[in-house]
Amino acid sequence: MKTGRRQKNPLVRIFKGCLIFLICFIILFPFLWMILVSLRNRVDILTPGKIFAPISFINYQTVIKENQIFAYFKNSVIVAFFTTVISLLLGSVAAYGFARYNWKKREDRAFWILSQRFLPAMAVVIPYFLMGALFKLLDTQLLLVICYTTFNMPFTIWMMRGFIEDLPIELEEAAFVDGCTRFQTLRKIVLPLVLPGMVATAIFCMINSWNEFVFANFLTSINAKTVPTSVMMYLSISGVKWGEMAATGVMAVLPVLFFAISVQKYMIRGLTFGSVKG
Amino acid sequence: MVTMAFLSIVSTVFLVLISLTNYQLGWKFGRAKFVGIKNFVRLFSGADPDFWHSVWISLLFMVLATCIELILGFLIAMLLNSSEFKLKPLVIGIMIIPLAMTPSIAAQMWKLMLNAEYGVINEITQKLFNLKIIWLSKDMAFWSILIVDIWQFTPFVTLIIYAGLRSMPVDPYESAEMDGANKLQILFFITIPMMRKLIYLTILLRAIDALKLFDTAFVLTQGGPGNATEFLSLHIFRLANAQNGLIGRAAATALVLLAIVTIISNLLIRQQRKEV
Secondary structure, eight states: OOOOOOOSOHHHHHHHHHHHHHHHHHHHHHHHHHHHHHTSOHHHHTOTTOOOOOOOOHHHHHHHHTSOHHHHHHHHHHHHHHHHHHHHHHHHHHHHHHHHOOOTTHHHHHHHHHHGGGSOHHHHHHHHHHHHHHTTOTTOHHHHHHHHHHHHHHHHHHHHHHHHHHSOHHHHHHHHHTTOOHHHHIIIIIHHHTHHHHHHHHHHHHHHHHHOOHHHHHHOSSTTOOGGGHHHHTEETTEEOHHHHHHHHHHHHHHHHHHHHHTGGGHHHHHTTTSOOO | OHHHHHHHHHHHHHHHHHHTBOOOTTOOGGGOOBOTTHHHHHHHTTSOHHHHHHHHHHHHHHHHHHHHHHHHHHHHHHHHHHOOOTTHHHHHHHHHHHHHSOHHHHHHHHHHHTOTTTOHHHHHHHHHHOOOOOTTSTTTHHHHHHHHHHHHHHHHHHHHHHHHHHTOOSHHHHHHHHTTOOHHHHIIIIIHHHTHHHHHHHHHHHHHHHHHOOHHHHHHTTTOSTTTTOOHHHHHHHHHSTTTOOHHHHHHHHHHHHHHHHHHHHHHHHHHHHOO
16 A cells, blocks of 8 residues: 655654654664774773763774684685575475466465474474584585575465466467476576566575574684684673674675675565565 | 485484483583483573573563664664665665664674773763763663664664565555544554564564674673573573583573573474464
8 A cells, every 4th residue: 555645744754753863863873883892992881871982993903814704704615605596406396386287285385394484493403413423524515515405495475376376377488389398497487487586596595604693603613614603703701892793793784785785686585485575 | 405404303303312411511422311301401400590480581681682673773773764865875884784784793792891990871961960880880781782682683673664664555555644533543553454464574583683682791790790681592602601510400491591592493493484
């Protein structure tokens, strides 16, 4: 429902404007504060009353030079990339099956897949840990890729299913008439047409794996640590190194934000597993 | 599909098996003994008071977080829907930020902001109301985590409800206005019934995520002080981590969590599918 009417009462409009501004400010505040803290030196961080502190990039220098933060970033990028590729490859094909084949228990199966999203990470991380120990995979990027694929795959299937169902089926029927096989149709007709949706799904997969914490914290110790677990590094006995932590945070959040804003159009769809086509 | 079934079923079976043993971290698998349902008996007989405490605060947190976020999100969405202005895409963009921010890092930022001595929030409350709150103390830690969760996920609810409000047909509203319904009546008799499916979906997503909560609480309090904020996932973590290493007992607790989540999500999914 679009209520295009302009409010007649100017007082009401001003009040609403202020309210929306306040809400935005509250939402934005921690993010802005993080940027502010990352640009301050140690002493100024501990005096929050002082708003205009001199800007210094010392935190970023320490993080990059001493803490080897780029090693974390490298792991995160590798894990996110492979997870996304695998989930997309397998997920799209499965999604096509769910969208176009009819079988008796289809909806039940689809909801079973959806229910994977509700699996608490804490409940599966223990078996993964033990299996990882059994196969000598602990602290490797491969194990993280396997874990992340399990929760990104249901997501991909549901998202891609929605996108495929949005396509008119006549296109595929025409391709069949012209003698295409199922697979050819999928490759030459369906996939090119759902490409925008696929890119959006891929970006969501990347964000999901980039932000994941439970598995990464549990299953890695030295070699395969990802960016979200780096916060644990700053909780030293001598107190928390807030400045460096904030600098890491800014560096970790910026790419995600950039991606998220670029798929803004599909945001609601992505957040609700493709069940709301907002 | 097969891989997924494999990965989820195998790990569940593995979890069940482990929960029936007294396996501890660092042991060889041969050393673990089959102890039957002893782990579960221990949980339910009350020999483990920490467990019931965790279940209780997890459920409380779930209910509170879901209700508050749903109501707040609904109100903000209606506010956004009720007026048109040029900067609306910007507002929507801002709403995305808490959702895209890495949760563990966002929680760490909140930890700094909530700090009693040099946190910015106490600075503000002190200047405005001359009030100093020790946010992460035993009494307040639970509420602090709730505040962070509300900050993070109210925009999520807002975005979903807003999308729903946008896609509503105009006709029922016009006829309601003609029949002389007031705004509250329109809200309760038209908007909410028509959005029921969406509302169920939102409740489902939020309730389960709140129940699974780990990152935020772990970074903010690590379950403490004492066990004031030891939610179920954190309880499992404490049992299973390096200091305790009671993997068998942790697995039993994890199964309980899994059961709670499965029951609640099944109920809500069924309810949601019934709505057309």
